[in-house]
Amino acid sequence: MKEEAKRSAKQPGLPPGTLAFVGRKRTESVRIRVVDYGREVLETFDLEQVEDCSDLTRRHTNLWVHVSGLHRVGVVERLGHCFQIPPLILEDILNTGHRPKVELLDQGIFVLLKFFSMDPITAVMEVEQVCFVLTEEALVSFQESDRPIFEPVIKRLSNPRSRLRQSGPDYLLYCLMDLVVDHYFVVLEALGDRIEDLEEALFDEQWRELLDDIHRVRRQCLFMRRASLPLREAVSVLWREEGSLMKETTQPYLKDLYDHVLQALDILDNHREMGSALLEVYLSTQSNRMNEVMKVLTIIATIFIPVTFIAGVYGMNFEHMPELKWPWAYPAVWIVMIGVGVLMLFYFRKKKWL
Amino acid sequence: MKEEAKRSAKQPGLPPGTLAFVGRKRTESVRIRVVDYGREVLETFDLEQVEDCSDLTRRHTNLWVHVSGLHRVGVVERLGHCFQIPPLILEDILNTGHRPKVELLDQGIFVLLKFFSMDPITAVMEVEQVCFVLTEEALVSFQESDRPIFEPVIKRLSNPRSRLRQSGPDYLLYCLMDLVVDHYFVVLEALGDRIEDLEEALFDEQWRELLDDIHRVRRQCLFMRRASLPLREAVSVLWREEGSLMKETTQPYLKDLYDHVLQALDILDNHREMGSALLEVYLSTQSNRMNEVMKVLTIIATIFIPVTFIAGVYGMNFEHMPELKWPWAYPAVWIVMIGVGVLMLFYFRKKKWL
Amino acid sequence: MKEEAKRSAKQPGLPPGTLAFVGRKRTESVRIRVVDYGREVLETFDLEQVEDCSDLTRRHTNLWVHVSGLHRVGVVERLGHCFQIPPLILEDILNTGHRPKVELLDQGIFVLLKFFSMDPITAVMEVEQVCFVLTEEALVSFQESDRPIFEPVIKRLSNPRSRLRQSGPDYLLYCLMDLVVDHYFVVLEALGDRIEDLEEALFDEQWRELLDDIHRVRRQCLFMRRASLPLREAVSVLWREEGSLMKETTQPYLKDLYDHVLQALDILDNHREMGSALLEVYLSTQSNRMNEVMKVLTIIATIFIPVTFIAGVYGMNFEHMPELKWPWAYPAVWIVMIGVGVLMLFYFRKKKWL
Amino acid sequence: MKEEAKRSAKQPGLPPGTLAFVGRKRTESVRIRVVDYGREVLETFDLEQVEDCSDLTRRHTNLWVHVSGLHRVGVVERLGHCFQIPPLILEDILNTGHRPKVELLDQGIFVLLKFFSMDPITAVMEVEQVCFVLTEEALVSFQESDRPIFEPVIKRLSNPRSRLRQSGPDYLLYCLMDLVVDHYFVVLEALGDRIEDLEEALFDEQWRELLDDIHRVRRQCLFMRRASLPLREAVSVLWREEGSLMKETTQPYLKDLYDHVLQALDILDNHREMGSALLEVYLSTQSNRMNEVMKVLTIIATIFIPVTFIAGVYGMNFEHMPELKWPWAYPAVWIVMIGVGVLMLFYFRKKKWL
Amino acid sequence: MKEEAKRSAKQPGLPPGTLAFVGRKRTESVRIRVVDYGREVLETFDLEQVEDCSDLTRRHTNLWVHVSGLHRVGVVERLGHCFQIPPLILEDILNTGHRPKVELLDQGIFVLLKFFSMDPITAVMEVEQVCFVLTEEALVSFQESDRPIFEPVIKRLSNPRSRLRQSGPDYLLYCLMDLVVDHYFVVLEALGDRIEDLEEALFDEQWRELLDDIHRVRRQCLFMRRASLPLREAVSVLWREEGSLMKETTQPYLKDLYDHVLQALDILDNHREMGSALLEVYLSTQSNRMNEVMKVLTIIATIFIPVTFIAGVYGMNFEHMPELKWPWAYPAVWIVMIGVGVLMLFYFRKKKWL
Numbered sequence A, B, C, D, E: 001m002k003e004e005a006k007r008s009a010k011q012p013g014l015p016p017g018t019l020a021f022v023g024r025k026r027t028e029s030v031r032i033r034v035v036d037y038g039r040e041v042l043e044t045f046d047l048e049q050v051e052d053c054s055d056l057t058r059r060h061t062n063l064w065v066h067v068s069g070l071h072r073v074g075v076v077e078r079l080g081h082c083f084q085i086p087p088l089i090l091e092d093i094l095n096t097g098h099r100p101k102v103e104l105l106d107q108g109i110f111v112l113l114k115f116f117s118m119d120p121i122t123a124v125m126e127v128e129q130v131c132f133v134l135t136e137e138a139l140v141s142f143q144e145s146d147r148p149i150f151e152p153v154i155k156r157l158s159n160p161r162s163r164l165r166q167s168g169p170d171y172l173l174y175c176l177m178d179l180v181v182d183h184y185f186v187v188l189e190a191l192g193d194r195i196e197d198l199e200e201a202l203f204d205e206q207w208r209e210l211l212d213d214i215h216r217v218r219r220q221c222l223f224m225r226r227a228s229l230p231l232r233e234a235v236s237v238l239w240r241e242e243g244s245l246m247k248e249t250t251q252p253y254l255k256d257l258y259d260h261v262l263q264a265l266d267i268l269d270n271h272r273e274m275g276s277a278l279l280e281v282y283l284s285t286q287s288n289r290m291n292e293v294m295k296v297l298t299i300i301a302t303i304f305i306p307v308t309f310i311a312g313v314y315g316m317n318f319e320h321m322p323e324l325k326w327p328w329a330y331p332a333v334w335i336v337m338i339g340v341g342v343l344m345l346f347y348f349r350k351k352k353w354l
């Protein structure tokens, strides 16, 4: 499955916290975008030198540091140092095959999610890993590629009266997670449309290549489920977390997010069952067609084989075959042959094959 | 599946609480019906201007405000404002693909349900989302279409000695939910009848088009299950809620409602297993038929192919074929051919093919 | 399924507690049998007028009131009034499609069970709903038909030294429930025998009509499971109930009953898996047979089609066919044809088709 | 299934505690063996008269009373009386179809297990029920047959320095249970070998009779699972029981026993999945073979049917068929026929059928 | 399955704690390697005489004793004596078919794991059992074979600044367990590649031998799952253990290990579902091919059988067949025969068989 970020298992036996990028490179350059925002201010700039990250922590407003591209391990390591992210967490950020989770750190919250998208034309599912580390005053986010997936939130931030600007980084974290989960519904809808198309194709008898497509949709559902199931627990951990990091005003939003995850899992389960049903129906349909084919063969064969035999009999060259000389023998044989054919047809009609 | 209110996923990245109608328009006009009732009084009127809704809250008796039609977002927003419904709840009301739930608000209870009905002739399942917001003195209900689904309760309200008139809006909420769940049994019965018809058709050998129908019934069960499973938890939340909103006298009724939901889920599980069994039996039946067809072909072919060969042999034109001149050769060949045929028939009988 | 008491769903929207018989009429007359018993006394009579039921409650000994036939709603309503049974409970009693349950009332216990029996000859499963309301001094029982299913307990009551006569109505309730569950084992044994017969028939190649039978047994297991699964929870509620109604001396018996329910569910699960396995084996068997049939056809056809072709060649009427004039051509052709046949047979032997 | 102790359901309606043997008779005589043991003493004798059992309880050392054969109800009843075993427990002992359980009595512990063995040659699984009642000073055990299944423990008892002689009857109970569970692994290994043999046979194309064998192994797994699953809970009850009956020193052994039960269930689950996979592979294999057969038929038929037609054409007797007179017509026809055949072969090669 | 360490069930009835090696011999000699390490020191040597093990416990630094080869029971017994390992634990160490577990001992922790590896060329899965006993100052480890699986950790130990050297044996235990689990991902990746190869082969129509391979991969997944599922609980026991043996600083690493086990189980579940899907698709593919084959046969047969019949008719030798003498009869028959063929072709096109 091209769509899955292939986990090429790390070499066994390395010390824990050994940083190594596990995945495929999704962008050329690594970019660190910094958004410094508050009720009154909004400043956005790119951090050219990762070594300068320690300067950032001295700022007084809310800070969002977003990293696109993970293949330069040094960058992640340095940032981890600036924001005091433990090495085991950094290891997880770089392991792009990790399962979704929320982990409560000593002085922060770590969130790992999968971002899904689907090419509407090729129906190829793309997935990339997205991680967040929330501290008291900053949110650090990591993304595999440089696709502008968080653009809508950046746009909302530019509005000084938006709730985002009135709130801390915990609400920003919620907004970004919500954005990720919102995309699930877009992908799920595409999958649902695909299943419906396959269904129609099945019953409309346009059935070539269908098996491959059904198999593919089932795989995509399976894959998406693997990324969504741990999310339920992860979001509920976040929602029930009553520390000082997730403010009480953000709790109802997390509950809403939790609702959405349940909804997505519901739809996914439905899709999976529909996928299984599709395959079963496909098998039944094929059985149907084979029956059809066999019946045509049987009807033709059982009508003509006996009469061909009769013709064969009177093609024999024996000297003493009295029938050959009878004047009405030829038409009589025709009548017998037609009679046999008609009898057969009646038999098939009775069997409801015709 | 035409029956499912198609969720066209909202654009990702919108701020939480952004109101947008997600679904298909089911009625032209949006109608707001107000029922103001108490032990002594009953007043029913339509609220022409949604802006007047703030007047309603000043009345002293029990209030039921029912909205049919959700596609005018402004109406819902304004009502939400009058009755202090939080924006996240309004968002759920407008999202017609939401899964059923009960949510305890600060000053109210929110209930989201699916109303099912089935066209008895076309066997098309209709679903629409129904929401309730219960506050101390009022019940606000929302419905996608303008079908008069709550008519029986309105009729019961007109009876001054009915329990409805003696009780508050919590009992009204129960009655409306009970009405919704009662309809489940009507639909389940229709589905059950359908499954039994399919079963009979399967064994009565009237088997064309059956596959499509079986698949459809299984989908409908799957779809209904998705709407019913969360209901169990939702109703049990309501039943165990011991705040001041759901009065103690209403508790036994909620327990009864819970019982009905369990019963519906039981029947649904049964229907689903019967549906799976149907498909399996269908496959077996087809295998049976194919066997039948193959046997007829094989019997005819294996009887006539050898004797046709014999006829072919004596149709050869060799100059030196002594048998051709023997006087009894022709009847002897007939005897051989009939003998071969009879032997074959015995063989088939022994194999129990005949 | 004729066997299932068909629930014809009630009209939606009726007030809760509206009494209506839901099911099919199983007896002409409704009979109310009263057994008044104690250590010293035993009096049995029929209550002709249901209005007299209030007199019953004034008696001082243990009272058992048994109603056979539920289609006269007035009778049940009146009895409910005499023994202070809440309307919601009466509604459940009359709804013969209700799932089994135990409900602890304010001043009593309500038990709803399914009684199963199986006609040994036609293998038709019969089910009827049996309800009990236990109060401090009386047990009221309801049964759909007038079959004397509780006769063994009545006989045991006639023995003055039986434990039944020494104990209160709670022990009587246990005995009647035990009787109902004991019948489950009789039905389960019949189902098990049926499955074994089908199994033998499958492997003994007596395979016509089998599919219908397998499907039927699976349905019966499914149906019985639906009635047994809620029983587990119901009986455990009763067993752990430590109020004054179920005396402590009756607890070990309820534990034993609970054991029996578990045992029945065990057997049922086994039966269901065996039923599924039967269908799978049936499909395999059919596949086997088809293979058999196809092989016979293929062997006959592949032997005779080539030699028939050879015969056809020398049946051509070309003027210049030198072989026709060779003196040994005819036996040579025979040798070739037999050779082809023998080669084919060797080929089939190598393929292990023979 | 001959292997299953057939439960012929008791007559419904008997009073609880009515003793009746339910099963088949496995031994002629009923034998009561008494082992009286302690650190210093070991006395073994048969109790000829069950009435003398009350004498046993007066002895001062540890007592093990073992009953082989359950069909004489009077013997069990009398023993039950001597050792104060409640009637409901005696009923369970005699019901050889009971599910495994551990029950904590007022003054004892009751354990019910299934003992499995498998005939290595016929692969017939034998099961018998084994029960234990542990009291402060004695262990009473019951076994259906008179097979010497507990011989190894008796041998160990004869060693004065064994832990058995140093410990009380609770450790003896553990040892006997461990012996029973140890036998599970022997049977499971035999089942595993059987599954592997079937697997090999499947892929080695020795496939007749296989279906019956696969079905049988799956049944045996199913049956064994039914007896093992309740064991998990039963042993864990025993293990966590902290009364005075199971001494603290025996706890680690019970934990070890629990481990073994988990292990057996693990293996069983594996066996069951392998059994299901076998059937699926069997079906696939058959499908493969059918394909093979069909291809041979199709290749032969599609090569010879067209050329036979050509031969037929020139076997027609029309007066005006110019080809018949051409001198090179006959070899030309041969060339055409061979050409058709070769073309067909190329077509099949392209389709990868050859 | 060669891959599974075959458990040849021990003889039933042996006393608990009886030591016996259960498995196959994996190495000739048994080797005991001792690593004595601390912040400053690192000493590595082989213990030639197991009897000297009591000397080891007198050393003051951290001790790691590693045993490769389990078939010499005496060695294990003696070591168990030196390090006070209870006999029941020693029994588990020698039982190479034991399920993974963690057991908290009075003065230590016992860990039992499966080490997996896969030969990249033959795709044979190798498993061996690995056990650890952790005490306050020492870690004793046991391995079936003498493969140098723990080499990476030994190498890390040689670095004086590594965390391993700074920490106690609890961290060493973690590192060794982590090494074992890291290998799971290598094997899982190999399995995943294998499944993808099979998938491609399925759709690329290179389908011989596939069934055997699919079955094998499914077995391997099943087998690996059996070894991984208990690991989840085992590692979580260790992680939550708050005694003095597992130091608090090691807890985050155990949490990370737990994460990895969850991840491995996730992947395994996915693999298993993909394996099932493969078999289903394989069956469908075969059905497809059979259809293909049948259609070719049917098309050829239904075109030629009727026209061969016509040829047969005019091959009859009746004296009075007027057609034979008509001058245009021969071409007319050709036209009829071609017409029949063309009609058939149109019919097949209409049926979409061509």
Ligand SMILES: [Mg+2]
Binding pocket: A012, A013, A014, A015, A016, E178, E179, E182
């Ligand atoms: Mg590692």
Ligand SMILES: [Mg+2]
Binding pocket: A088, A089, A091, A092, E256, E259
């Ligand atoms: Mg990690």
Ligand SMILES: [Mg+2]
Binding pocket: A097, A098, A099, A100, A226, A227
């Ligand atoms: Mg994942």
Ligand SMILES: [Mg+2]
Binding pocket: A178, A179, A181, A182, A257, A260
């Ligand atoms: Mg959202």
Ligand SMILES: [Mg+2]
Binding pocket: A001, A004, A222, A223, E270
């Ligand atoms: Mg995947």
Ligand SMILES: [Mg+2]
Binding pocket: A256, A259, B088, B091, B092
């Ligand atoms: Mg929401």
Ligand SMILES: [Mg+2]
Binding pocket: A276
């Ligand atoms: Mg499936």
Ligand SMILES: [Mg+2]
Binding pocket: A273, A274, A276, A277, B218, B222
């Ligand atoms: Mg389905």
Ligand SMILES: [Mg+2]
Binding pocket: A178, A179, A182, B012, B013, B014, B015, B016
């Ligand atoms: Mg959003």
Ligand SMILES: [Mg+2]
Binding pocket: B097, B098, B099, B100, B226, B227
């Ligand atoms: Mg829903």
Ligand SMILES: [Mg+2]
Binding pocket: B178, B179, B181, B182, B257, B260
């Ligand atoms: Mg209702």
Ligand SMILES: [Mg+2]
Binding pocket: A270, B001, B004, B222, B223
């Ligand atoms: Mg749906």
Ligand SMILES: [Mg+2]
Binding pocket: B256, B259, C088, C089, C091, C092
């Ligand atoms: Mg009710």
Ligand SMILES: [Mg+2]
Binding pocket: B273, B274, B276, B277, C218
């Ligand atoms: Mg089923």
Ligand SMILES: [Mg+2]
Binding pocket: B178, B179, B182, C012, C013, C014, C015, C016
């Ligand atoms: Mg109602």
Ligand SMILES: [Mg+2]
Binding pocket: C097, C098, C099, C100, C226, C227
């Ligand atoms: Mg029911």
